[in-house]
Amino acid sequence: MKETIKKLNKLKKEKNAVILAHIYQLPEIHNIADFVGDSLDLSRKAGQTNADVIVFCGVHFMAETASILNPKKKVLIPDLNAGCPMADMITAEKLKEFKSQYKNPVVVAYVNTSAAVKAESDICCTSSNAVNVVKSIVGGTSAENSDIIFVPDRNLGNYVRKLTGIKMNIWNGFCPTHNNFILPEYLLKAKEEHPHAEILVHPECRPEVTSAADHIMSTGIMCRYVEKSTAKEFIIGTETGILYKLKKDNPGKNFYPVSSFAVCPNMKKITLAKVLDILTNMKNAIRVSEDIRQKAYRPILKMLEIKA
Numbered sequence: 094m095k096e097t098i099k100k101l102n103k104l105k106k107e108k109n110a111v112i113l114a115h116i117y118q119l120p121e122i123h124n125i126a127d128f129v130g131d132s133l134d135l136s137r138k139a140g141q142t143n144a145d146v147i148v149f150c151g152v153h154f155m156a157e158t159a160s161i162l163n164p165k166k167k168v169l170i171p172d173l174n175a176g177c178p179m180a181d182m183i184t185a186e187k188l189k190e191f192k193s194q195y196k197n198p199v200v201v202a203y204v205n206t207s208a209a210v211k212a213e214s215d216i217c218c219t220s221s222n223a224v225n226v227v228k229s230i231v232g233g234t235s236a237e238n239s240d241i242i243f244v245p246d247r248n249l250g251n252y253v254r255k256l257t258g259i260k261m262n263i264w265n266g267f268c269p270t271h272n273n274f275i276l277p278e279y280l281l282k283a284k285e286e287h288p289h290a291e292i293l294v295h296p297e298c299r300p301e302v303t304s305a306a307d308h309i310m311s312t313g314i315m316c317r318y319v320e321k322s323t324a325k326e327f328i329i330g331t332e333t334g335i336l337y338k339l340k341k342d343n344p345g346k347n348f349y350p351v352s353s354f355a356v357c358p359n360m361k362k363i364t365l366a367k368v369l370d371i372l373t374n375m376k377n378a379i380r381v382s383e384d385i386r387q388k389a390y391r392p393i394l395k396m397l398e399i400k401a
């Protein structure tokens with residue numbers, strides 16, 4: 094392990110590379126990353142870096158977003174098969190057909206979508222800024238009489254609709270990890286076992302789970318909240334990779350997952366050995382056609398202009 098990290102640091106210097114990692118990554122990736130964050134933090138970082146090479150430790154749509162924001166840089170992903178099943182639940186073709194059912198559609202695309210879907214959208218959002226993004230549309234004059242379409246996550250979409258009262262037409266997608274493995278009965282059990290713990294859950298969870306939580310937050314906001322909170326115990330309803338960071342940053346506090354089965358198999362495809370391999374051989378570059386890139390760039394940029 095030590096030898097691998099030494100080689101990695103040498104290669105990073107030689108190639109002027111930066112390693113960005115999502116919070117759900119394995120501990121071995123957290124420990125070598127230059128920056129660990131949620132999808133909004135990572136988009137921002139990708140837009141600001143001076144590095145020539147971005148090694149993106151996360152799933153494909155995240156690396157693709159980094160590449161859309163940085164067409165002149167090389168963006169490498171350690172495993173090209175690290176996808177997001179929720180992102181795959183909508184295609185550009187299906188979105189076009191959905192849009193055709195409305196008179197003045199305005200599409201909000203969760204960043205968990207392909208570049209081709211983003212290219213068919215008006216504005217992107219992440220779980221950190223979805224509420225403000227949707228509010229910004231209603232506040233904007235161009236959206237009057239429009240039909241807001243939200244893709245692909247039904248749980249995040251319903252949460253935003255409930256919080257803002259804004260009517261939206263929501264696609265029926267979901268995250269298998271959050272929707273199928275973080276269940277209300279598990280939350281109830283965790284609550285019984287840790288009655289004094291604060292309950293923090295991700296908005297990709299089912300409504301029966303989010304309605305039983307104290308706070309609904311993106312992974313990055315969860316990490317910042319825990320540092321400031323006076324509570325000593327937390328029940329965490331999101332992918333279990335976050336627990337490593339929470340414990341590392343807050344050694345005096347205790348964290349209990351709602352479910353230890355809430356693992357994203359795609360996030361876990363990224364390993365230290367694969368990071369070393371792609372940086373050595375400069376392989377697995379993300380490619381987006383220039384036409385799609387330009388169209389997908391606008392909704393991402395529009396999102397980044399909005400306050401989280």
Ligand code: 13P
Pocket residue numbers: 130131132133205219220221268297310311312313
């Ligand atoms: P965050 O926006 O909290 O990083 O979530 C991304 C994601 O894929 C959650 O499953």
Ligand code: SF4
Pocket residue numbers: 152176177178179180205268269270271297332357358359360
């Ligand atoms: Fe996609 Fe869910 Fe994995 Fe996030 S946790 S990358 S939404 S499958």
